[in-house]
Amino acid sequence: MKLFALVALFAAVYQPVAALWPQPRGLTAGASTLKLASNFQITVSGSTPTDLHDAVTRTQQFLTKDKLGRLVVGRGSGDAKNFAAAKSLSKLTISLEKGATPQPIATEAQKAPEDRVEEYTLTVPSDGSGATLTAKTTLGLLRGLTTFGQLWYDYDGTTYALETPLTIKDSPAYPYRGFMLDTARTFFPVADIKRTLDAMSWVKLNQFHWHIVDSQSFPLQIPGFTDLAAKGAYSAYQQYSPKDVSDIVAYAGARGIDVMVEIDTPGHTSAIASSHPEYIACPGATPWATYANEPPAGQLRLADDNVSKYIANLFTAVTQMFPSKLFSTGGDELNTKCYEIDAPTQASLKKAGKTLEQALDSFTQTTHNALKAKGKTPVVWEEMVLSHNVTLSTKDTRVLVWISSDNVKAVAEKGYKLIHAASDYFYLDCGHGAWVGAFPNGNSWCDPFKTWQHAYSFNPTANLTAAESKLVLGGQHLLWAEQSGPENLDDTVWPRAASSAELFWTGPGLNVSAALPRLHDVSYRFRHRGVKTISLQPEWCALRPGACDLTA
């Protein structure tokens, strides 16, 4: 019995909550085995929006198709001795709390981060009586279904959970838990984006930040502005049609994910020169490194009122495609030398009697006002509030901190709500050498590679006062696509991005050593569901929690 207690303690240390990821914030668990009955059914009590019905169907499918063997030596053979005595669960009843109005999951997910309600309560008895899931919203029900779907293992045809009875009362620490994908440097087909959205939903991420266009290509077909993609995309096959976008938005919404589009301006816009050369300063100027952070050079002629109006109209058109309350207008890496050599910009500035900074302010007001008129909240990269004198209201603007986590404090001190996206923790593309040519010994600018352990150890409120800490909306991993594409998407992102998913759901102060066995579980389950996660360790280690720790 002593030995058993020791084993149980070991299990408790290394598998705090079976294999739930992100770890729920409130949980009590027993040590009984529970089988899933062959006639197991999920019943929705009350009216059921279509996307909730679909989520139930997906959960049912995972329960029968995951067939994940537990990650221990024998893959669960040692659990089989408990099957005879274990009760069978035949029912999960899910329902909204009294007084709640059933709305589609997508509707709940597309609210402003601060207004999203994701909490849920899940109870799984071990005596064979029915399990229950309740929440205030369909979005909360989805989160609970996701948790329920992670409880089960397969051994020799028996689907079973350990650690029942189980009661979970859960809600996220932060309302914005995202992932950013750049589809401009390299094009990603719709199927890759949908698979990524699936994976995001399995770890309860709720925000897809779609960096959809950039200087290298403009793959977005915008009604009324179709020349941009027709001439600025890599090819006719590398574009997102309005139908593609609405498919992706709906697919994401049904999985509890909001899609924030980014039309990066006024820099990162060289691709617009393909259709509107009159709007772009210094297109293709050389040497590119003088006029842009990446080739090709080219930025919007922000001092030209026609350009401001064009972008305002463009933004307005794009708002029709994305129901999100958030809309990123970019604002990073503006290069002033590009404007110095651009005669039209210099003429515009002179005529208006403005400095470049003043012109940038006017451009920003015009374009942001177009968004606000449509009820959107502009989101900007940090330079717009740290490097430029742009008048932005703290109430109506959100800030993405990317250059360094050291800059979080300065953004918070200015009173802006902020999103963690710092290159020194969350950039997934770092550490693979330089991609620019003729630079044989060049490094990746954001060396070294950012490990999952590093992101997982991040403190979202480091150096912040209590008041400043409240400004943190959450954070995200990001994949820039200079050296990435559909070929390495899954293994570059997963399971690494699961580390920030747990950090921003469960909250900081996490333990890397304790997390590793659960992260293996995430990784193996993802593979069973078709997402090609990278190996974190030899399988020998994955099957022996703790045995490959440096201290073991």
Added chain:
Amino acid sequence: MKLFALVALFAAVYQPVAALWPQPRGLTAGASTLKLASNFQITVSGSTPTDLHDAVTRTQQFLTKDKLGRLVVGRGSGDAKNFAAAKSLSKLTISLEKGATPQPIATEAQKAPEDRVEEYTLTVPSDGSGATLTAKTTLGLLRGLTTFGQLWYDYDGTTYALETPLTIKDSPAYPYRGFMLDTARTFFPVADIKRTLDAMSWVKLNQFHWHIVDSQSFPLQIPGFTDLAAKGAYSAYQQYSPKDVSDIVAYAGARGIDVMVEIDTPGHTSAIASSHPEYIACPGATPWATYANEPPAGQLRLADDNVSKYIANLFTAVTQMFPSKLFSTGGDELNTKCYEIDAPTQASLKKAGKTLEQALDSFTQTTHNALKAKGKTPVVWEEMVLSHNVTLSTKDTRVLVWISSDNVKAVAEKGYKLIHAASDYFYLDCGHGAWVGAFPNGNSWCDPFKTWQHAYSFNPTANLTAAESKLVLGGQHLLWAEQSGPENLDDTVWPRAASSAELFWTGPGLNVSAALPRLHDVSYRFRHRGVKTISLQPEWCALRPGACDLTA
């Protein structure tokens, strides 16, 4: 016309030989376009071994299925104006030189590296007359077919080559051009290995170094020794049967690739303890870092004569599965502390009156003699000749340099033929953080990531005398699988490993900037053939040779 000349010069600088990789060592090329006739056929003159016939069929299939658009803006639309005037090629005749005996490609490929004959001569006229390919061996013909298959692009249904007429007289700078895969830390299904062999053959690599077993798992089923895999593999589904091995050996051979197996001894053998605990010292000793470089600890009891005999017999059995002349016996990372705590080893040493080094020498003689009796040449990691007092003949031993390229000189000074496999240039797994647990800020031991540019710039004879330089057999990239698996195999290996393929075929002194456009070509063509290469640059750069150079 001036402008055209400039364009042609530009093309000449950036595409020295269309998109051939590795670049042939002797070539003259014109500037005419040549179309492939719809009834194009490859004819073999003389008797045709089955695997040569199959190689011809594969080449024909690539010609119709690659459909690679040229990597320029418009993807070849600018080439179409030349189609009307271009002649059509309807025939390639391939034949062995007079007096040559037609043998299967596999037979030629499985010879000792020094005896492999891979030279070929390819002539492609631009006037519509037939192309010819001749060689001394079927292996040479295969290499020529591979070159021929890289000449062609597709635009709008027309398959065409640029830069004809073309005459290539080619042969490799080094006879050993390899790739190593570790299938023990993570298991790779047969299909992944075959796809890797395909890719290797497309860049004329000729040696698959199969690090098939290790301390973590023993996936190789060996007739007469089946308990090793039955108890030491990860599972029944993660094993290579004799049929799998013979399939892989045949598949490789038909593609001009020899398979060198590695049974790493006396270290890296903990997996043998699963079936033969009596043969293993310090199995699972903790803390593992004291007794092994990786968990789990455990090494052969090399001072025990029964163990030497067992391994000699095991080696003999394995030689039956692999026709290669080369057989790697490993010999890296032997941990002496493991033996210090192993009472049976200490007793054996005492009884025999030997030091550990003397026992290692005896073990090595016994096991190597078993290989020599079967006509095999033992291959060892560098420690066996640099760190231990083992008697190895320079004539009958080959040495893999892995710890550092700085050690090449010492190996050459001792007179051993050597293979470049240095971690500081050719390890594909470096730079992704630590994989051992409880090491949150740990780095990859072989940081940083090794870029293709770095490997490509390697000098195989740096610091060597002319005589020592002759000892260099060639080299290879390597993929260790602590943090790799089928999920990231393609994008981790390709196109990076193509850099050493060209280095050791074409010879050193290569230019990274000039190579990049051709390497893009390799990468895109691989994708068309089903190998998921990683993106080297944004597609914008891939379509504009030189435009993303740091100096552009």
